[in-house]
Amino acid sequence: MGFFFTPRFVLINVIVIFQCFSLPTFAQDFDFFYFVQNWPGSYCDTERSCCYPRTGKPSADFKIHGLWPNYNDGTYPSNCDPSSPFDRTQISDLVSSMEKNWPSLACPSSDNTKFWSHEWNKHGTCSESVLDQYEYFETTLNLKAQANILQALQTAGINPDGSHYSLDKIKSAIEEGIKLTPGISCNVDGSGNSQLYEIYLCVDSSASNFIDCPVFPNSNCASSVEFPKF
Template sequence: MGERGSSLLAKLILILSFVVVALGSNTVTNLKAFYLVQQWLGSYCNQAGTKCCYPPSGKPSPDFTIDGLWPYSGDGNFAYNCGNDNYDVGRIKFLQDELRKSWPSFTCPQIGRKFWVHEWNKHGTCTKSILGEIPYLQAALNLKNKANIYQALAKAGITPGNKFYSLDVIKKVLARSIGFNPWVRCNKNAQGHDQIWQVTFCADITGKNLVECPYIPSGVDDCESQIQYPIYYQ
C-alpha cells in the first residue's frame, strides 16, 4: 500500500474510533437510580391535535400507567439509545396481559408489543448488565404496584373530572401514601389549562426498592399551583 493509501486508512480508522465512542457515550457506567415514569393518558390524549386509539384489548380501567423506566447515572445524565438488541417479542408473551394493563399505548395506529420493545431498546439496553430484557419489564411492573398513584389520590378524595386541585396537596398526598417525594410534570389541554400528566418515583440500582430521587429536573413543563385532573379518556 502506498503512502496515500496508508494515509487514507489512518483517517478511516480515526473516524471509526470517533463513531464507536459516540455510539457508546450514552451507556450508564455509574448507575445511580431508576426513574419510574407514570402518566395519566387522559392528559396525553386531550391535548390539542392529539388523537388516541384504544389497545386491541379495549379501553383499560382508569389508572396511571407506565411511560418508562429510565436509568440515571452518576454523571447527572439520563442515558438512552444505547444500541438495539435482537429482541424476540415472543419471549414477553407471558407478561402481555399485565403489560397491556399497566403499560399500555394509546397511539394511533396501535403498535402493540413494539411499544415495550422500543422502551427496552431506548432505555433498558443502557443497563442490560444489571437488568436483562425480562427483568427490566418485570421491575417496571413491580415498581408500579408499589407506587399506586391513582389509588393514593382516590383515597384522599382527588378524582378525575373538571375540578382543579392544589399541586402542593397532590404532592403531599402522594408522598404520605407512597413514602417518597414525587416529581410531577404537567401539560396543557386543548383549552390551555395545566393538568397533571406524568408522575415519577425513583428506585435503587437493583430496580426493586423505591428511594428518594437523587435529582429532580426543574424548569421543564412546570405546573401551575392549581392543576386539573381530567377524565381518563372518552
C-alpha cells in the same frame, strides 16, 4: 538495551487491551432509575388526542411510561446496545399484564409492540448490567404494583373528575400515600389548562428499592392543575 517480546507476552497484552475496551459494554453506567407513570386521561385530552390499543380502552388508572436509567446530574444514557433488540417472544407470559398496565395510546391503534420496543431499546438496554430483557419488564410491572398513585390521590380526595387541584396538595397526597416524594410533570389540554400528566419516582441502581430522588425533572406545572376524566 533492546526489548524482546515473546508471543505469549503479545497474546496477554492483546487480551488485556480487548478486555479494557469491552468492559464499558457490561459495566453498570448509571446512578438510579426513574420509574414513570402517566395519567391516560391527560394523554388523550390534548389537541393530539389518542387511540386506544387494539385490546380496547385501558382502565382508568395511572399507566407505566417506563423505567429509565439516569445519572445524578440529571442526564441519562440511551440506546446502549443495538445488538440486543426487543423480542416480544421473550416476555410472552408478561404480555397480558403489560397490556393492562403498560399500554400505548399513540395513534394509530396498535398491539403495543412498538411502544415496548422503544422503551427497551432506548432505556432498557442501558440497564442490562442489572436486568435482562425479561427482568426489565417484570421488574417494572412489580414497581407499578407497589406504587398505587391513584389510590394515594383518591384517599386524599383528589379524583379524576375534571376538577382542578393544588399542585402542592397532589404532591403531599402522594408523599402521604406511598411515602415517597414525587416529581410531577404536566401537559396542556386544548384549552390551555395545565393537566396532571406524569409522576416520577426513583429506584436504586439495582432496581430493588424505591429511594428518595437524587434529582427531579424540571416541573412544567401550574400551581393548580386539572385532573381530567378518562
